[in-house]
Amino acid sequence: MVFSSPTFLFFFLPLALILYVISPWKNMVLLAASLMFYAWGEPVYIILMLTVITGNYLLGLALHGSDPARRRRWLVVAVAFNLGVLFYFKYIEFFLDSINAVLGWAGLGALPVPTPQLPLGISFFIFQSMTYVVDVYRGHARVERSLTNLALYISMFPQLVAGPIVRFREIAQRIHERSVSLRDVSVGSERFVIGLAKKVLIADPLANTVDAIFRIPGAELSPATAWFGAVCFGLQIYYDFSGYSDMGIGLGRMFGFRFPENFKHPYESTTLREFWRRWHMTLSRWFRDYLYIPLGGNKGTPGRTYLNLTIVFLLTGLWHGASWNFIVWGLLHGMFMMFERLGLETALRRTHVIVQHLYLLLVVQISWVFFRAQDLGHGITYLRAMFAGTVSPAGIYALDNYLTNYVLLAFAAGLLFSSGWAPRYCARRVFFSCRASQRAGRAAVMVPALAAFKAILFFSVLFLCLVNVSAESHKAFIYFRF
Amino acid sequence: MNTIPARVISVSRCVVPALLLMCVALPFLFMGRPDIFGADSGENRVPAPLPSIPQSLVDYLKIPKAFDSYVYDNFGMRNLLIEANARLKYGLLGVSFSRKVLVGRNGWLFHNNHRDMLDYSGLGDVSEQDLRRWRIVLEERGDWLKLKHIVFGVAVAPTKQSIYAEFMPAHLGPRSKGSALDRLSAHMAGKSDVVFLDLRSALRAAKTNHQVYFKTDSHWNFHGALAGYEHIARAFPEIFDPQHILDYPDLVAAQGSYRTNLPAMLGMKGTEKTTRFERRDGWLARSIKSDDGDGGLKRRTGITRISEIDDPSLKRGLFIVDSFYGWNSQFFAEHFQRLVAVNRFNYGWKLKDAFPAEIIAAEKPDIVLMQFVEGHLGNCSKPECLASPGIESNPPEVRQARLQRLFAESRQAPGHLQVVEVVRTREPMARVRGGPATEPAWRVVFAGMAAGQHRSGPYLLRIRVEADEELLIRSAFSRKSACLDRQEVTDIQVHAGISELLLCADGLDHNGKTELRVIGNAGAVRFLAAEAVAHPDL
Incomplete structure (x- = not known):
C-alpha cells in the first residue's frame, strides 16, 4: 500500500487516525496499524519483519547485559544477523548470478541460485534495526526493554517503506511519552499534503513519460527525446522520493514524532559533496556514521580516504538495488567525489556559479540514466543516444508525442520547485x-x-x-x- | 501594534488538518457508494465486491489485493472525482489521462492502441512470416468452405485514423512505410484466390459526402457502416442480389444520439449526435433472441446476433465479426433468411480467433464472411488478433483442406514421389523436439528421386495409417524447421481406424528418406501408404 493509493487515503489513513485519537493505547494502535500496513503489501514477509524485530530486541538486551568483551561478540552477531537477512533477500540472486558468470567463463558448473522475492522496505527497516543495536553497543542509545516499543520503532508505517531512516535515539523518548499538539497536527497535515502533491502532481505524470521514453528501442531514440527522458527522470525521482519522505515526516508529526529531514533542494548544489548533504540525507548520515567513520573516514592517508569513499559509494549503489547499473551509478558518484577532493572542487569554485550548477546537474543526470536503465547495456545505449544519437524519428517515438500540456506543466512545476528559490521567495513575502x-x-x-x-x-x-x-x-x- | 488573538491562531491552525480529514474521511464514510454525487463511470465492467472473510491461508494471502480492488472501485464519491479529473485534464489541458485514448485535433478522439499507433506511424514490424501466417489461416478456411460449397470472403474495415488522419496529432504521421493492411492486401492479391476486401477506398469515397466515423467513438458510424456494407455486398453478386443492395434512396435518415466509448474511457459521459437509418418500407429481418439473457451462449460460442426473415428462397449466412458489425448488421440481415454473427475477436469472450467450424457445420450457410477492423492485424501478440501466434486458429480438419488443394495441384507435377519402404526404428535421425531421444520413429523412404532432384525445401506428405487408438504424428523436430517457419502443419492427431493425413516434412535426404515420429503408443499404429510432393507455396 503506497501513501498515494485510494486504499491508504480513503481507508487506512482515516481509520488509523480515528482509532489513534480515540484509543488510550496509542503505541498499540500505531503498532497494529504499522504491522497491518506491512502485511498488506507483504502478507508472508510479515513473519520476516516480526523475526527481525524479535531478533534485534533480544540482541539489544544481550548487548546491554554483557561485559565489554561479550558485548563486542554480540555486536558482531547482531550486525551479521541484520546483514545476513538483507544479503539473502536482496543480494543472494545477484551475487550467485555474478559468481556463476565467472564459473561459466572458467568452464565450471553453475551454483544453484535461490530467487527470494524482495521484501518491501527491507533496506530501510534493516538499517534502522542496525542503528539500534550499534547505538546500544556504543552507549548512544538506551536499551529498549519493551518489545512493543522496539517493534513500533522498526515497523512504524510512516517511514517504513521509504524512509527517512530514523535513529532509535531520535525518537526513543517520544515512543515512551509524547503529546500531540494542534501545531503538530497542523504542520504534519501541511507536510503530508505537500508530499502528496509532489508525488501525485509532479512525479507521477513525469513517471509515465519516463517509462514510455525508456521503453523506446535504442535505434529509435533521438537525442532530444533521450535528454528529455533523462531530465524528467531526474525530476521524477526527486519528487517521488522527497514527496514520500515529506508524507512520512508529516504523518509522523501528526502522530507526535519528529523525523529528521531527508531532502534539502539537492539540485541547488554546486558540487557532488554538497549534493550528498542534501539528497537522502538520512542515508548519507547512516553511511557516514556507521561505515565511513568506522573505516577511518578522511583521517588517514589520501589513498585510504579515496578507498573509503569508493567503498561507501559502491555500497550506496548496492543499497539502492542489486544490479550492475546501481553499482555503476554509485561508483560514478564516488569517482566524482574523489575528483572533487583531488582539486576539481577548487577549480570549480573559481568559475561562475552557473558553471558549477551545470557541472553538478550533468554528473547527476548522467548517473541517473544508469539508475533508471533496465540494465547496464540499456544504460550505455541510452547514453549513446543522448550524446551521439542521430535518429530523428517520427510517429509515436517523436518527442512531440511526450510533450503534452499536462507533462509540460508537471515538468515546469518540477523545475520551479526543485530549487528552494520559489518557497523562500513566498515565505519572505508572507513574512514581510x-x-x-x-x-x-x-x-x-x-x-x-x-x-x-x-x-x-x-x-x-x-x-x-x-x-x-x-x-x-x-x-x-x-x-x-x- | 496589535496582538493576534490566540483563538484566531488556533483556528487558522485547524484549517489544513480539517481539510485533509474531510477529504479522506468522506470517501471513507461513503464507502460502497461510488456513485454518490456522480453518475455511472461507464467503465464497462463489474465493480469488485467486498472480499469474504478468509477461510484458509490462500484466502488470507489474497485479501489485500481483493480489498484493494474493492476500495478502488467503491470509495465514496469515486465517480465524481474521476469525472472531475477527466474534465480538468481533457477540458482544461486537452490531454487524455487514459493511455487508451489519444486526443486528436478539433475534438476528435482516437483509440490509442499501441500496436495500431505503431502501425499508423509506419513503425510496425510486420514480417513476411506474419503475412504468410495470416494468408494460410484464411486460405485454410476458404479451402475448407469450398469443399462444402460455401462462399468465403474477408473484409477489413479501416481504423478511424486510417480514414481521418487529418485529425490525428501531426507528429504521428504520415506513414513512412506501408501499414499491415497495405502489405496484407498486396500479399493476398498476389498469392491467394481468397476474396480479400480492403474497405478503405469505399470509406474514403463515402467520406467526401458524409462523416463516416464518430468523432468520439472508436467505430464507424451508420454512414461508414453503410459504405462498408455496399462494398462487401457488391463483391458477392451470387449472394447479394445487386438489385436489392440497400442505398440511401432505400433508407430514411433519423437523428439520434449515441453514447460514445472514448469519453467513457476518459471517465466522462459523452454522447454524439448521429444519423440512424430505417428502411423506407420497414426492415424485413427480425432479431432472434439467441441467449438466455446472461450472456452464456455468447461466452461459450461467440454468437452475438441472429436475424431471420421468413423467406426460404433467401440465402443463409454466417459472419465472423468484431464490434464494427454492430453498425451494418441490419443492412446485411435484409439479404438472408437466417444470418448468424459470431464474434471471437474480442478477448472478453476468451475464445481467441478460433474458426467456428462447428457452428458453420450446424448452420450450413451459403456464405461465410469475415469482417473485422484493421487493428486485428499488426504486430500482434494478443489473442484478439487474426491468427495470433501460438494459437491454433483453425481446427485440424480445416488445416487439412488447404494441404489437400496443394496436394491435388502438385500431384501431376514432376517430383511426385511414391514410398518404397517404411522402416520403424527406435533411433531417430535427428534430435527429438519435445520428446525423449528414444521416441519411436519411422523412416519413410521414397523412390523416384532422380539424381539432382534432391530438394532441401519442404515436402508435402500424404500418409495413410491405421491406428488402434488416438495418437500424434510429428514431422518437424528442430527449431530451424522450414515447415514450422512457414506455419505449415507438422503435427497431426490420428484417430482410431484408417486415416489419410497430410503434413509438411522439412525435406528428404539424398537417399529419399524423411522421418516421422509417433507421440503415443507406436505399437498401436500401422503405416499403410505414403506419397510426397513438392509445391511452390510450401
Whole structure:
C-alpha cells in the first residue's frame, strides 16, 4: 500500500487516525496499524519483519547485559544477523548470478541460485534495526526493554517503506511519552499534503513519460527525446522520493514524532559533496556514521580516504538495488567525489556559479540514466543516444508525442520547485507582509486572511491530488468485461 | 501594534488538518457508494465486491489485493472525482489521462492502441512470416468452405485514423512505410484466390459526402457502416442480389444520439449526435433472441446476433465479426433468411480467433464472411488478433483442406514421389523436439528421386495409417524447421481406424528418406501408404 493509493487515503489513513485519537493505547494502535500496513503489501514477509524485530530486541538486551568483551561478540552477531537477512533477500540472486558468470567463463558448473522475492522496505527497516543495536553497543542509545516499543520503532508505517531512516535515539523518548499538539497536527497535515502533491502532481505524470521514453528501442531514440527522458527522470525521482519522505515526516508529526529531514533542494548544489548533504540525507548520515567513520573516514592517508569513499559509494549503489547499473551509478558518484577532493572542487569554485550548477546537474543526470536503465547495456545505449544519437524519428517515438500540456506543466512545476528559490521567495513575502500589517495594527485581519488563502491553496492542491488518485482506480474497457 | 488573538491562531491552525480529514474521511464514510454525487463511470465492467472473510491461508494471502480492488472501485464519491479529473485534464489541458485514448485535433478522439499507433506511424514490424501466417489461416478456411460449397470472403474495415488522419496529432504521421493492411492486401492479391476486401477506398469515397466515423467513438458510424456494407455486398453478386443492395434512396435518415466509448474511457459521459437509418418500407429481418439473457451462449460460442426473415428462397449466412458489425448488421440481415454473427475477436469472450467450424457445420450457410477492423492485424501478440501466434486458429480438419488443394495441384507435377519402404526404428535421425531421444520413429523412404532432384525445401506428405487408438504424428523436430517457419502443419492427431493425413516434412535426404515420429503408443499404429510432393507455396 503506497501513501498515494485510494486504499491508504480513503481507508487506512482515516481509520488509523480515528482509532489513534480515540484509543488510550496509542503505541498499540500505531503498532497494529504499522504491522497491518506491512502485511498488506507483504502478507508472508510479515513473519520476516516480526523475526527481525524479535531478533534485534533480544540482541539489544544481550548487548546491554554483557561485559565489554561479550558485548563486542554480540555486536558482531547482531550486525551479521541484520546483514545476513538483507544479503539473502536482496543480494543472494545477484551475487550467485555474478559468481556463476565467472564459473561459466572458467568452464565450471553453475551454483544453484535461490530467487527470494524482495521484501518491501527491507533496506530501510534493516538499517534502522542496525542503528539500534550499534547505538546500544556504543552507549548512544538506551536499551529498549519493551518489545512493543522496539517493534513500533522498526515497523512504524510512516517511514517504513521509504524512509527517512530514523535513529532509535531520535525518537526513543517520544515512543515512551509524547503529546500531540494542534501545531503538530497542523504542520504534519501541511507536510503530508505537500508530499502528496509532489508525488501525485509532479512525479507521477513525469513517471509515465519516463517509462514510455525508456521503453523506446535504442535505434529509435533521438537525442532530444533521450535528454528529455533523462531530465524528467531526474525530476521524477526527486519528487517521488522527497514527496514520500515529506508524507512520512508529516504523518509522523501528526502522530507526535519528529523525523529528521531527508531532502534539502539537492539540485541547488554546486558540487557532488554538497549534493550528498542534501539528497537522502538520512542515508548519507547512516553511511557516514556507521561505515565511513568506522573505516577511518578522511583521517588517514589520501589513498585510504579515496578507498573509503569508493567503498561507501559502491555500497550506496548496492543499497539502492542489486544490479550492475546501481553499482555503476554509485561508483560514478564516488569517482566524482574523489575528483572533487583531488582539486576539481577548487577549480570549480573559481568559475561562475552557473558553471558549477551545470557541472553538478550533468554528473547527476548522467548517473541517473544508469539508475533508471533496465540494465547496464540499456544504460550505455541510452547514453549513446543522448550524446551521439542521430535518429530523428517520427510517429509515436517523436518527442512531440511526450510533450503534452499536462507533462509540460508537471515538468515546469518540477523545475520551479526543485530549487528552494520559489518557497523562500513566498515565505519572505508572507513574512514581510505580516510584519508590515502588524506594524500597521492590522495583524488580526492579516492572519485570518492568510489562513483563508492557505485554506484555498491547500484545498486546491489536495483536490487535484485526490482527483488524480481517484483516476488511478478508473479502469475502463471498450467492451464489457465479464 | 496589535496582538493576534490566540483563538484566531488556533483556528487558522485547524484549517489544513480539517481539510485533509474531510477529504479522506468522506470517501471513507461513503464507502460502497461510488456513485454518490456522480453518475455511472461507464467503465464497462463489474465493480469488485467486498472480499469474504478468509477461510484458509490462500484466502488470507489474497485479501489485500481483493480489498484493494474493492476500495478502488467503491470509495465514496469515486465517480465524481474521476469525472472531475477527466474534465480538468481533457477540458482544461486537452490531454487524455487514459493511455487508451489519444486526443486528436478539433475534438476528435482516437483509440490509442499501441500496436495500431505503431502501425499508423509506419513503425510496425510486420514480417513476411506474419503475412504468410495470416494468408494460410484464411486460405485454410476458404479451402475448407469450398469443399462444402460455401462462399468465403474477408473484409477489413479501416481504423478511424486510417480514414481521418487529418485529425490525428501531426507528429504521428504520415506513414513512412506501408501499414499491415497495405502489405496484407498486396500479399493476398498476389498469392491467394481468397476474396480479400480492403474497405478503405469505399470509406474514403463515402467520406467526401458524409462523416463516416464518430468523432468520439472508436467505430464507424451508420454512414461508414453503410459504405462498408455496399462494398462487401457488391463483391458477392451470387449472394447479394445487386438489385436489392440497400442505398440511401432505400433508407430514411433519423437523428439520434449515441453514447460514445472514448469519453467513457476518459471517465466522462459523452454522447454524439448521429444519423440512424430505417428502411423506407420497414426492415424485413427480425432479431432472434439467441441467449438466455446472461450472456452464456455468447461466452461459450461467440454468437452475438441472429436475424431471420421468413423467406426460404433467401440465402443463409454466417459472419465472423468484431464490434464494427454492430453498425451494418441490419443492412446485411435484409439479404438472408437466417444470418448468424459470431464474434471471437474480442478477448472478453476468451475464445481467441478460433474458426467456428462447428457452428458453420450446424448452420450450413451459403456464405461465410469475415469482417473485422484493421487493428486485428499488426504486430500482434494478443489473442484478439487474426491468427495470433501460438494459437491454433483453425481446427485440424480445416488445416487439412488447404494441404489437400496443394496436394491435388502438385500431384501431376514432376517430383511426385511414391514410398518404397517404411522402416520403424527406435533411433531417430535427428534430435527429438519435445520428446525423449528414444521416441519411436519411422523412416519413410521414397523412390523416384532422380539424381539432382534432391530438394532441401519442404515436402508435402500424404500418409495413410491405421491406428488402434488416438495418437500424434510429428514431422518437424528442430527449431530451424522450414515447415514450422512457414506455419505449415507438422503435427497431426490420428484417430482410431484408417486415416489419410497430410503434413509438411522439412525435406528428404539424398537417399529419399524423411522421418516421422509417433507421440503415443507406436505399437498401436500401422503405416499403410505414403506419397510426397513438392509445391511452390510450401
